[in-house]
Amino acid sequence: LRPEARFCGIGGKNLERAGVHILFHSSEMAVVGLTEAVVRIRTIFRAARRVKTILREKRPDLLILLDYPEFNLYLAKFARRLNIPVLYYISPQVWAWRKGRVKKIARRITRMAVILPFEKDFYRKRGIQVDYVGHPLMDRCRETVFIERNSQVMLTDDADGPVIGLLPGSRKEEIRNLLPEMIKAVKILKRDYPRILCLLPLADTISREFIHPFIDNAPVNIQIREGEIHETLGRCDLAMVTSGTATLDTAIMAVPMVVVYRVSRLSYLAGKALIRVPFISLVNLVAGKKVVCELIQDNLTAETLAYEAGILLRNKTLRERMRGDLMEVRRLLGRGGASEKTARIAVDMMEKGA
Structure with missing residues (x-):
């Protein structure tokens, strides 16, 4: 869709193979529950500082977030202060717990691309621009x-x-x-x-x-x-x-x-x-x-x-x-095409500047 586009971010082997410059490997930040999060807190803060520096110095056309709510919503707040549009792909499970976080999403996220069928109504009822793209597993x-x-x-x-x-x-x-x-x-x-x-x-x-x-x-x-x-x-x-x-x-x-x-x-x-x-x-x-x-x-x-x-x-x-x-x-879970639909949303946001 945009062959000239350049990417950097946090991810694993698949993102690296796709051409993304990896700032931090996702395996360094993977946690299960509160206890495990405490153990890796220094690594998480270090990654956040690195991404914030990139946002401030490079001013990318778009910030794409995926899951990992506490970390990503923190970065989204910083990005919006810099007027960088934010696309959240794969919603935090706010419908399951701590629903109050949806207010943060409304303030900090420009657009949502959700992968579970019931999530679209959840966000639409709360006034958030949202697209249901189907589940990416169907592409695989x-x-x-x-x-x-x-x-x-x-x-x-x-x-x-x-x-x-x-x-x-x-x-x-x-x-x-x-x-x-x-x-x-x-x-x-x-x-x-x-x-x-x-x-x-x-x-x-x-x-x-x-x-x-x-x-x-x-x-x-x-x-x-x-x-x-x-x-x-x-x-x-x-x-x-x-x-x-x-x-x-x-x-x-x-x-x-x-x-x-x-x-x-x-x-x-x-x-x-x-x-x-x-x-x-x-x-x-x-x-x-x-x-x-x-x-x-x-x-x-x-x-x-x-x-x-x-x-x-x-x-x-x-x-x-x-x-x-x-x-x-x-x-x-849909007929597939989630990745392409989300990519088209991202291109649309970059072209419109929001």
């Missing part, structure tokens, strides 16, 4: 992979054992909290399914070296997969998934799942007091009902996870019902 998911997954026979109906996807998160703290429980749960399932196989799609924020200590001596067969997550999920009969975007990846492929999450005790108590939605997983929130089981905090043990996964493996009717609900979630 190849239709041929999805069709192939739908045509498969459940491997649990064959002589081979079931294939279980392990999605322990994209942050190191999540993996430390959740992957050991997943592995112990699979060990329990192995009593009934001796040939069980686990596939672990590697997030681009995590190295193989970090994962290996968790799985090298595991009592089950776990294979690390790099590359396209949907291709890996297309081979899975069931997935154990950390709450977050990965639940939508799994829903897009219509793979039955159990959702898990655990943070520090302090983070959990703070979140429990503030969160005002009935579910934690995006799958259930988009569906507007309970589609998948959520095992959160103290409810998450190897035994409960193995129990819920075992129910799905044994009950074909339940699996098919869940798959039908997940296909409806996929439909609600």
Whole structure:
């Protein structure tokens, strides 16, 4: 759309490959909950100072923000003082907790590009210019992979054992909290399914070296997969998934799942007091009902996870019902093109100067 455009910012390998000059790597700033945020506070402040310097000295035509609300809303305030237009792509989850932040968004953000279907009405009712662009995951998911997954026979109906996807998160703290429980749960399932196989799609924020200590001596067969997550999920009969975007990846492929999450005790108590939605997983929130089981905090043990996964493996009717609900979630996420739609909004804002 604008071949001459130049970009700098905070991001990971994908942004760097796309031609963005990376000021700070996103993995340095990734946090899970309040306790983890305190540990990385110096890095976060250092990144904020660097970005503010760029905004002040370079005066870019547009500031594009993505998620990460506290940090980004702070930068948005600074940008608006400099009369730099601000596009917020992928909304903070203000509809879930601390709704008062929407007032900051109204003051500091020029335009919103949202990816969940219910977010458009939420912002429009509050007088904020907003576009629903669909979910970017739909751009990444190849239709041929999805069709192939739908045509498969459940491997649990064959002589081979079931294939279980392990999605322990994209942050190191999540993996430390959740992957050991997943592995112990699979060990329990192995009593009934001796040939069980686990596939672990590697997030681009995590190295193989970090994962290996968790799985090298595991009592089950776990294979690390790099590359396209949907291709890996297309081979899975069931997935154990950390709450977050990965639940939508799994829903897009219509793979039955159990959702898990655990943070520090302090983070959990703070979140429990503030969160005002009935579910934690995006799958259930988009569906507007309970589609998948959520095992959160103290409810998450190897035994409960193995129990819920075992129910799905044994009950074909339940699996098919869940798959039908997940296909409806996929439909609600749009037809794709989110990235291009957002890029066109950005170009429009730059051309208009607002």
